[in-house]
Amino acid sequence: MTIKPYPLQFKAVMKERIWGGKALERFGLELPDGAIGEGWMISDHPNGITTVANGPLAGQGLDQIREAYGKEWFGRSGFSEKNSRFPLLIKLLDCNDDLSIQVHPNDHYEQLPAGELGKTEMWYVLDAKPGARIIYGLKESIDRAALEQAIANGSITDVMNIVPVEAGDAFYIPAGTVHALCSGVVVAEIQQNSDTTYRLYDYNRPGLDGQLRELHIEDSLNVIAYNGAGAARMKTAAAQPNNWLTIAASPYFSVDKGVVEAAWTLSTHASSCVILIVAEGSGLLRWPDGVIAANAGDCFLLPATLGQYELDGHMTVLRSIIPDVK
Numbered sequence: 001m002t003i004k005p006y007p008l009q010f011k012a013v014m015k016e017r018i019w020g021g022k023a024l025e026r027f028g029l030e031l032p033d034g035a036i037g038e039g040w041m042i043s044d045h046p047n048g049i050t051t052v053a054n055g056p057l058a059g060q061g062l063d064q065i066r067e068a069y070g071k072e073w074f075g076r077s078g079f080s081e082k083n084s085r086f087p088l089l090i091k092l093l094d095c096n097d098d099l100s101i102q103v104h105p106n107d108h109y110e111q112l113p114a115g116e117l118g119k120t121e122m123w124y125v126l127d128a129k130p131g132a133r134i135i136y137g138l139k140e141s142i143d144r145a146a147l148e149q150a151i152a153n154g155s156i157t158d159v160m161n162i163v164p165v166e167a168g169d170a171f172y173i174p175a176g177t178v179h180a181l182c183s184g185v186v187v188a189e190i191q192q193n194s195d196t197t198y199r200l201y202d203y204n205r206p207g208l209d210g211q212l213r214e215l216h217i218e219d220s221l222n223v224i225a226y227n228g229a230g231a232a233r234m235k236t237a238a239a240q241p242n243n244w245l246t247i248a249a250s251p252y253f254s255v256d257k258g259v260v261e262a263a264w265t266l267s268t269h270a271s272s273c274v275i276l277i278v279a280e281g282s283g284l285l286r287w288p289d290g291v292i293a294a295n296a297g298d299c300f301l302l303p304a305t306l307g308q309y310e311l312d313g314h315m316t317v318l319r320s321i322i323p324d325v326k
């Protein structure tokens, strides 16, 4: 039986984290007990595969979708015969407390666990409490020796670039950039499909099991881009109704912000599937064979072969695609 392409919604995989909370409930998500830090909304990673929640493919994992339809539905740049996973991982994060100060390797780090990729990520800030901040790179002229010294002295936060953050800010965090989301922010995260994090500092606090969480100082020091990896941040209020504003561009994903104020006709292309994240508001997503409600926190995977679709209502949407391989 051939199934016509349609916008896929997934049942999120929730992750308890010491720094999590209950903020993801505002998106209508059902949270298990405990401090929930991450909702993996679209995932084809062995640490948490999301299953389709709507339509004829309901119940199937994204890994099964990839096997059966990946070549057509993920698009030229979204599907690879070699790398067997969907290339992106889409999350909502509730940072009720500070995340560890961390860094991710790029695809070429020799000590990467087998099958893992590097991790370039971007955040779109959905909500930020007054005074909320983010650790975003090292201060200028901090090299490996200076960072090692600061770690030894217990003064690591002194060498971090710490910036204020508010809703609507976008951060691009390429692999090799030291970073930490801090308490009081809720973000949508678009990242390479990887679960490899090296922790530099964890505030000397116990983990969920009461033990200090493992640090990875040597790996961290090895993968940090001391001269910068091209991290960027931007205010995104300039987004015009029914127009895309590019807020992140990388070899792995490109992300646009769009403010929907009236019916907006769009189309997928054979080169890539489209991922839509509703950041704010609500509306409808129509395609030739159906219509589906879209509310803040909803994430959709639109097959590359879907063709024309329409957004309608009053909502802010993030659109991600996988750029054509150069």
Ligand code: ZN
Pocket: 102, 104, 121, 179, 197
């Ligand atoms: Zn990270």
